[in-house]
Amino acid sequence: MDKLAALQALFAEMDSALVAYSGGIDSTLVAKVAFDVLGDRALAVTADSPSLMPEDLEDAKVQAAEIGITYEIVNTHEMDNPNYTSNPANRCYFCKSELHDTLKPLALERGYPYVVDGVNADDLSDYRPGIQAAKERGARSPLAEVGISKLEVREISRSLDLPWWDKPSQPCLSSRFPYGEAITPEKLQRVARGERYLRQLGLRNLRVRSAGDTARIELPPNDIQAFVAATDLPTLVAAFQDYGFTYVTLDLEGYRSGKLNQELTQQPPLVESR
Numbered sequence: 001m002d003k004l005a006a007l008q009a010l011f012a013e014m015d016s017a018l019v020a021y022s023g024g025i026d027s028t029l030v031a032k033v034a035f036d037v038l039g040d041r042a043l044a045v046t047a048d049s050p051s052l053m054p055e056d057l058e059d060a061k062v063q064a065a066e067i068g069i070t071y072e073i074v075n076t077h078e079m080d081n082p083n084y085t086s087n088p089a090n091r092c093y094f095c096k097s098e099l100h101d102t103l104k105p106l107a108l109e110r111g112y113p114y115v116v117d118g119v120n121a122d123d124l125s126d127y128r129p130g131i132q133a134a135k136e137r138g139a140r141s142p143l144a145e146v147g148i149s150k151l152e153v154r155e156i157s158r159s160l161d162l163p164w165w166d167k168p169s170q171p172c173l174s175s176r177f178p179y180g181e182a183i184t185p186e187k188l189q190r191v192a193r194g195e196r197y198l199r200q201l202g203l204r205n206l207r208v209r210s211a212g213d214t215a216r217i218e219l220p221p222n223d224i225q226a227f228v229a230a231t232d233l234p235t236l237v238a239a240f241q242d243y244g245f246t247y248v249t250l251d252l253e254g255y256r257s258g259k260l261n262q263e264l265t266q267q268p269p270l271v272e273s274r
Contacts, residue, residue: 023060027118221254
């Protein structure tokens with residue numbers, strides 16, 4: 001049995017399911033297959049908070065409508081939790097705790113026996129404390145359960161003619177800050193504005209990392225030289241300073257997903273999860 005068939009079979013065993021749906025490529029594939037198998041017995045729910053870019057929320061709405069799945073938005077309040085805003089190394093634990101503490105009661109109230117997420121097989125080998133929080137609250141990860149990797153998520157999405165199969169990964173904005181630096185709505189907003197500016201230049205894979213008053217732009221290594229040659233750098237710097245940054249730098253190593261996790265060897269502050 002191929003992996004798509006295995007994923008379909010997994011959902012066929014469920015009476016109904018609520019999908020924790022961010023609009024990213026992983027959870028969107030889960031939502032697509034859940035809808036194909038379960039129809040109106042599948043519900044996709046996006047959590048809206050200051051750490052989600054408005055553009056990503058709009059993408060989630062558009063994609064859900066194209067899939068046809070029933071769709072709702074709920075608000076989460078991780079920014080009210082100092083264990084989250086203090087940005088310890090296990091910050092994602094508190095984010096996913098808030099998410100699933102919101103979704104699980106909703107699922108039970110609506111009669112959905114399962115809450116499923118978009119964790120894929122590759123995620124299990126990375127540092128992802130949020131996975132622990134989801135498991136503690138009974139969430140399931142269909143992609144990981146059938147061994148679907150990130151590359152296979154894209155391949156399956158393409159085979160299903162999903163137009164966003166090559167959509168860049170877009171984790172929450174809080175991932176742009178070094179562990180231990182407090183996160184505020186204002187800081188999240190200036191990062192969002194910086195990344196929006198760069199996307200308007202035609203860039204897709206990028207990050208604006210924020211450390212204190214410094215913005216560090218990360219681009220794929222092969223794009224760096226062309227970016228410097230083609231960009232009006234003084235105008236860019238002025239825009240970023242208007243957003244609230246004092247300094248604007250370019251990371252010469254280039255973009256690499258999860259780069260800030262390399263700091264974990266320096267023993268950043270960790271908050272007790274339980």
